[in-house]
Amino acid sequence: MDWLLTPGPVRLHPKALEALARPQLHHRTEAAREVFLKARGLLRQAFRTEGEVLILTGSGTLAMEALVKNLFAPGERVLVPVYGKFSERFYEIALEAGLVVERLDFPYGDTPRPEDVAKEGYAGLLLVHSETSTGALADLPALARAFKEKNPEGLVGADMVTSLLVGEVALEAMGVDAAASGSQKGLMCPPGLGFVALSPRALERLKPRGYYLDLARELKAQKEGESAWTPAINLVRAVAAVLEAVLPRLEEHLALKAWQNALLYGVGEEGGLRPVPKRFSPAVAAFYLPEGVPYARVKEAFARRGAVIAGGQGPLKGKVFRLSLMGAYDRYEALGVAAMFREVLEEILPAS
Amino acid sequence: MDWLLTPGPVRLHPKALEALARPQLHHRTEAAREVFLKARGLLRQAFRTEGEVLILTGSGTLAMEALVKNLFAPGERVLVPVYGKFSERFYEIALEAGLVVERLDFPYGDTPRPEDVAKEGYAGLLLVHSETSTGALADLPALARAFKEKNPEGLVGADMVTSLLVGEVALEAMGVDAAASGSQKGLMCPPGLGFVALSPRALERLKPRGYYLDLARELKAQKEGESAWTPAINLVRAVAAVLEAVLPRLEEHLALKAWQNALLYGVGEEGGLRPVPKRFSPAVAAFYLPEGVPYARVKEAFARRGAVIAGGQGPLKGKVFRLSLMGAYDRYEALGVAAMFREVLEEILPAS
Incomplete structure (x- = not known):
């Protein structure tokens, strides 16, 4: 997929x-x-x-x-x-x-x-x-x-x-x-x-x-x-x-989107990533790239797992990466993406 | 269809x-x-x-x-x-x-x-x-x-x-x-x-x-x-x-579109309809409505046969109707439409 x-x-x-x-x-x-x-x-x-x-x-x-x-x-x-x-x-x-x-x-x-x-x-x-x-x-x-x-x-x-x-x-x-x-x-x-x-x-x-x-x-x-x-x-x-x-089930839908985005931030923070925004929008999770890791490496790590992600724009180009579950993803697909994100972090972060 | x-x-x-x-x-x-x-x-x-x-x-x-x-x-x-x-x-x-x-x-x-x-x-x-x-x-x-x-x-x-x-x-x-x-x-x-x-x-x-x-x-x-x-x-x-x-077969495609539009004009002219344009575009066949026939009657006659047609615009509103085979229609579908058009004309034209 x-x-x-x-x-x-x-x-x-x-x-x-x-x-x-x-x-x-x-x-x-x-x-x-x-x-x-x-x-x-x-x-x-x-x-x-x-x-x-x-x-x-x-x-x-x-x-x-x-x-x-x-x-x-x-x-x-x-x-x-x-x-x-x-x-x-x-x-x-x-x-x-x-x-x-x-x-x-x-x-x-x-x-x-x-x-x-x-x-x-x-x-x-x-x-x-x-x-x-x-x-x-x-x-x-x-x-x-x-x-x-x-x-x-x-x-x-x-x-x-x-x-x-x-x-x-x-x-x-x-x-x-x-x-x-x-x-x-x-x-x-x-x-x-x-x-x-x-x-x-x-x-x-x-x-x-x-x-x-x-x-x-x-x-x-x-x-x-x-x-x-x-x-x-x-x-x-x-x-x-x-x-x-x-x-007809908007409240439930918004709760799902909020939960999904918080899930992404949770995974990022476990991995020690620093979020870009102060007040979080539920539409996208944006993280500064880990020290010494170029955007291309993160992008490729996701691409190898079948995923397309976004980089930074304007002054954030080359400094951040962004993930979003705004699309038609349910709870389990989001958990799958969280697992993918964890794998990627293990791969790109220096072993501690 | x-x-x-x-x-x-x-x-x-x-x-x-x-x-x-x-x-x-x-x-x-x-x-x-x-x-x-x-x-x-x-x-x-x-x-x-x-x-x-x-x-x-x-x-x-x-x-x-x-x-x-x-x-x-x-x-x-x-x-x-x-x-x-x-x-x-x-x-x-x-x-x-x-x-x-x-x-x-x-x-x-x-x-x-x-x-x-x-x-x-x-x-x-x-x-x-x-x-x-x-x-x-x-x-x-x-x-x-x-x-x-x-x-x-x-x-x-x-x-x-x-x-x-x-x-x-x-x-x-x-x-x-x-x-x-x-x-x-x-x-x-x-x-x-x-x-x-x-x-x-x-x-x-x-x-x-x-x-x-x-x-x-x-x-x-x-x-x-x-x-x-x-x-x-x-x-x-x-x-x-x-x-x-x-x-790759553009010439053939344009010839088909020209033939299809000429076919529509042919049927209209057989029925005694007067074409609107002097120099014919191959995109659409436009006819003046027969004397005493309102556009709604023509539209409904086509609608009963499953077809959507177009009326007049601007000063031609209520005076003309338009048929087009510009879409994905082949030779036989066009012949079917010609037959439909003949049926409609028989229905709306006063018996001579």
Whole structure:
């Protein structure tokens, strides 16, 4: 068996594979409209929002760009804490969108504290919930609250790419106005769809721009179960099928994902490895490489056992490795992976 | 059996379904890089270009927007003949991109003549090769030649969404500098990927902008078999598999598609129907509705026989219907569809 232990794309849910093996659905038919509306309704539940979720054909990055460009006009001031590769991406997107961006840098592995973002004079704050590049989880509710106390009119946008269906997500309850995610992480589907969740407050404040990523146009079409542009409709069917299977027992699913990730950290710590993040996201376990062990050795040790893992990104390149059980793995598969990880550590760590 | 007779999405190629039923591929692995480079190489053959083909995760519309925004800077003058819904889309995209757009209107069903575009003072000409909304095929080589005689520095961008792998396509030989297409038409794969083909001349003249659709960034990554953003890699594998099956016998495939579409026109004309286009594209057969017969009746007559067809778009809504055998249909399936079409005509046409 192939063990895909990367933090996305992940091992597919059997319901996704089943949906993708079916004949092509035409997106302008009643059957497709039903699928589309069902997926949107289930995604609304997953994001826990009273607003809307828009399904875009593209990657999570497209969803992030759509969020930024439809929420803020050029010249508006936004605050962007940077604490990993994906918050760096938010910063780049905000710059390219013509916003006046104040960047706050944190060491990779860290996350901002509420006092860091309790600053006046901003139209928005952009945060990454689960920083896949470092394994860190930002405390969204506390950060959103601190920011909004100083900026009552401000909007909080979040990257929930690896928190949706992996950790606790609740759009409005967390003080988040808009969030971006994708199909290939907690949803256990192939890559190809991005999602933008919009709270009722964000919906009132849309400032649409762009062509493909004009969210006002999407909203109008998607309320009818259609989409502005030809959607990856088979993938929408896969997303609906997975959500239908997982949402009724979401609590159990999140507990499993948390347990699995803690299991990986447990094995790493037994082996004396140092975790990268301070606050652990359940999406991925990130460790500094043991002294003197190059990433290639760890990667190869896993590869010989049939597993694909991830290395470091940005300043962490060559310094860390990352393992994830975010995909469709059950309790016993996770225990198997823990055993594999122990074997690898025995192999790569100097005998003590 | 379900007969998908719409001009995209279309009936899937068995190789596409087979590829999509396989486990998730991780895009940062050697296996994925090989798939990506293979797909790019085969797409280059399909577009017949010495330049590059970029694979974008998104629809054909995203590819059209990427083409326009990376080829022309705001303020540049472009000429956009409008003769169907997709040339209308090119016009809208060019406007949104901040270009100075001269629009030339033609009746739907018509296509521009060379003398219409032989006008000086333009940085570009945007043309739709096969106008899926009307079934018309524009004479790209003649149009490109006439335009470039007056604008030697001008660039010609083409929508080849329903001509790639359906009709004759040859980027540079046709005088086209850049073209957009997608996975869900002649490539017989599900929707979810857009392609931008760039001639060597277009590559030299790139003016990248945007974030997700910054083609310079894509080019750098895709030369290495990667992509700037997480790609719908399973779909890339499907595209590679279909191209690998079809390209070695492309001439035969194009002859089959031309014969199948002519067969549909033959049946329609036997029944006294009037075709919409003047110059026929092989991608779709479009007919005006018989006097007094509403579209819903035709649609239902096909639906009762297990088929999904397409109606009119824009000004042709409620006036025409469209049938396509662009999908994975062989000679005998096409003959079956012809028989179905005859039955439908007998049912809906007034007894003579």
